[in-house]
Amino acid sequence: MLDRSVFERLVGLDAADPLQDRRHLFHLPQGITYLDGNSLGCLPHSARRRADQAVAKEWGEGLIRSWLGAQWLTLPGRVGDRIGRLIGAAVGQIVATDSTSITLYKVLNAALDLQPKRLTILTDQDNFPTDLYILDSVAQQRNCRVRRVRQDDVAAEIDDTVAVVALTHVDYKSAAIYDMPGITAKAHAVGALTIWDLAHTAGAIPCDVDGCQVDFAVGCGYKYLNGGPGAPAFLYVAKRHQHAARQPLHGWFGHRAPFDFSPSYDPAVGIARFLSGTPSVVALSALDGALDVFEGVELATLREKSRRMVSEFLALFDAHLVSRGFVLASERDPKRRGSHISFSHPQGYRIMRALADRGIIGDFRAPDVLRFGFAPLYNRFADVGTLIEATLEVMEAGTWQREEYGVRQAVT
Ligand SMILES: *Cc1c(COP(=O)(O)O)cnc(C)c1O
Numbered sequence: 001m002l003d004r005s006v007f008e009r010l011v012g013l014d015a016a017d018p019l020q021d022r023r024h025l026f027h028l029p030q031g032i033t034y035l036d037g038n039s040l041g042c043l044p045h046s047a048r049r050r051a052d053q054a055v056a057k058e059w060g061e062g063l064i065r066s067w068l069g070a071q072w073l074t075l076p077g078r079v080g081d082r083i084g085r086l087i088g089a090a091v092g093q094i095v096a097t098d099s100t101s102i103t104l105y106k107v108l109n110a111a112l113d114l115q116p117k118r119l120t121i122l123t124d125q126d127n128f129p130t131d132l133y134i135l136d137s138v139a140q141q142r143n144c145r146v147r148r149v150r151q152d153d154v155a156a157e158i159d160d161t162v163a164v165v166a167l168t169h170v171d172y173k174s175a176a177i178y179d180m181p182g183i184t185a186k187a188h189a190v191g192a193l194t195i196w197d198l199a200h201t202a203g204a205i206p207c208d209v210d211g212c213q214v215d216f217a218v219g220c221g222y223k224y225l226n227g228g229p230g231a232p233a234f235l236y237v238a239k240r241h242q243h244a245a246r247q248p249l250h251g252w253f254g255h256r257a258p259f260d261f262s263p264s265y266d267p268a269v270g271i272a273r274f275l276s277g278t279p280s281v282v283a284l285s286a287l288d289g290a291l292d293v294f295e296g297v298e299l300a301t302l303r304e305k306s307r308r309m310v311s312e313f314l315a316l317f318d319a320h321l322v323s324r325g326f327v328l329a330s331e332r333d334p335k336r337r338g339s340h341i342s343f344s345h346p347q348g349y350r351i352m353r354a355l356a357d358r359g360i361i362g363d364f365r366a367p368d369v370l371r372f373g374f375a376p377l378y379n380r381f382a383d384v385g386t387l388i389e390a391t392l393e394v395m396e397a398g399t400w401q402r403e404e405y406g407v408r409q410a411v412t
Contacts, residue, residue, distance in 0.1 A: 002320070002389045010312065013381040019305055022377040025293045026226075033386045035362045038200055038340045038373030041226030041290070050289025051228075054282050066281075075284045076232075076275055082291045083225065083234050086299065087198055087217070088208035093239055095271050096232045096284055100199055100220045101130045103235035104166075106247040106274060107216040108138050110237070111164045111193045113246055118163035118192075119144045124151050128172045131197055135166055151176065155186055162192040169207060170200035170338035173365055175310075176331040177205065177338055181212045188213065199223060202234075204306055204339035204376065206299035209236055216241070224339070224375060227287030235274055242270055251276030293377055305376040306339040309384055313341055313374070316388040324395050329369055340373035349412070350405040354394040360387055364412040 014020060027043040028034065034042060058070040067073050080094030097103065108121070121135050125148035132148070139146045149157045151171070158165060165187045170177050184194045193215040201207055203224030209217050215238055221231030237245055250265045252258045253275040257266075267273035311334060317326070327344050331337035345351055348368040355362065355370075362372040372387060394400055 001392065002316075002385055006316070007382065007385050010381040010385045013308070013312070017305060017381070018301055019297070019376060020380075022293060022297070023380070026378045028378060032359045032361060033383050033390075035360065035372040035374065035379065035383060035387060037226075037375030037379070038204075038223050038371075039363050040222055040229060041203075041224055041375065042378055043228070044226050044290045044293045046292035047226065047228060047286045047290035050292075051282060051286040054285035058285075059282070072279070072281050075281065075288065076279050077271060079232070079284055079288045079291070080234055080236075080271070082288070083202060083219070084236075086202050086206070086225075086294060087219070087236070088206070088210050088212075089217075089236055090210055090239075093210075093242075093271055094234050094236045095274055096221060096234045096287060097275055097279060098233055098235075099230070100197065100218055100233040101134055102249075103218040103233045103274075104131060104134045104195070104197065105138060106249060107195055107218060107235055107237065108135065108164065108166065109142075109248045110241075110245040110274075111195060111216055112138070112142060112144065114241065114244060115163035115191075115193060118161060120162045121146045122154065122157055122162045122165045122192075123148055124154060124167055124171075125149060126151065126171065126173070127166075127168050128197070128199065131166065131168060151178075154178070155183060158183070158186050158190060158192060160190045160192075162187070162190065164193050164195060166195040166197070168197040168199065170198075170205060171331075172200055173342050173369060173371065174330050175200070175338035175340045175342065177336050180207055180209075180214070184212045184214055200338055200340070203294065204302065206303055210238070214238065221287050225287065226290040226293065228283065228290070230283065231287045231290075232280060232284055237271055237274060242273075245273075247274050247276075249276040253277055253279065297377070302376045306374055307334050307337075309374040309376065309379065309381060310334070310337060310339070310341055312381055313372075313384045313387070316384065317341075317343065320388055320392060324392070326391075339376065340371055342369045342371045344368045345370065347400055349408065350400040350402075351391070351394055352412075353405040354400040354402070355387075355390055357399075358390050358394070360390045362387075366412070 079096040198219035217236035221227035
């Protein structure tokens with residue numbers, strides 16, 4: 001058990017937290033300590049209201065008139081611009097659309113088209129699997145090659161053979177943050193372009209894609225952006241590339257004039273050319289509503305709370321869990337770590353199942369990593385204590401040994 005004074009201190013931090021009121025903007029299930037907002041964000045009341053409105057009024061009553069009357073036509077760009085505030089992008093450079101995998105497919109092809117003489121895509125060997133799969137499949141289609149290197153070697157491997165450096169800004173396991181300004185500048189110095197995946201960045205860790213002169217970026221709508229399961233992803237194309245950049249999935253919503261029904265494709269001017277088919281209006285509306293929770297929030301405040309929650313976790317982890325066989329699998333340097341933490345244990349999967357049965361939700365990443373996200377808008381400092389205490393109890397009572405926890409479920 002944790003000493004009561006630990007909880008008293010954490011509760012004191014919550015009382016002084018400038019973001020404490022934001023928690024009420026979310027539906028948070030009773031009896032659950034949710035530490036998985038980096039996998040699927042909680043439901044904001046505003047997302048539900050906005051989705052209800054899109055279904056009942058805009059679809060139900062407005063029907064096809066809502067393309068103009070409810071401005072469905074411009075929704076991907078309007079939602080994109082709202083996300084832009086969170087990642088340092090001026091308006092007109094982002095659309096919310098597709099899934100992260102597909103947006104990566106689009107921008108990678110666009111970037112490679114801009115680099116006709118170069119055939120190498122450089123990435124981190126531990127990048128998120130879907131990113132690796134997409135890079136490989138594009139490389140296969142185009143006779144390019146993917147150079148997968150260790151995180152520490154990425155900077156040194158950027159040379160003038162590299163067409164595109166494609167990285168995930170915050171590592172999905174370790175939460176280590178890449179030096180976006182440094183890597184982007186190094187890439188540009190040798191004529192390479194950059195694609196940043198901001199799946200674990202947007203909504204938790206501020207970044208400045210315009211300021212860093214990032215070329216392309218993609219990211220996820222259902223993690224810290226709380227857009228709901230399968231929410232549209234987003235893609236960013238820097239203004240300076242938009243005229244020359246082409247994406248490979250030509251569809252009518254990326255056409256200059258979709259309702260001319262022209263038999264030949266003529267890409268829209270600007271970011272809209274990165275759309276393909278009809279937008280998922282209901283899902284986009286939910287994401288649009290979800291973004292209300294960020295209104296009026298200073299990103300520096302968000303970052304500071306996330307950083308502080310992870311620090312509190314690490315102090316308790318060192319004091320209580322290391323001696324019980326847990327090994328930290330996360331970055332320690334506060335400047336270089338994101339908003340989640342990972343640690344490993346040989347019985348990691350069973351321990352995670354036992355924690356879930358006690359209402360502590362995180363996720364397990366093979367082979368032995370337990371991962372917990374701290375979403376600064378709705379997690380409390382007290383949640384850190386709850387997690388540590390529940391883990392201690394599971395270890396002491398040995399509940400992780402239950403037979404049913406030995407069977408791997410389809411989603412971990
Ligand atoms: C979550 C995540 C994705 C998700 O991809 P989808 O195609 O949207 O399912 C992609 N990349 C990274 C780095 C992620 O963390």
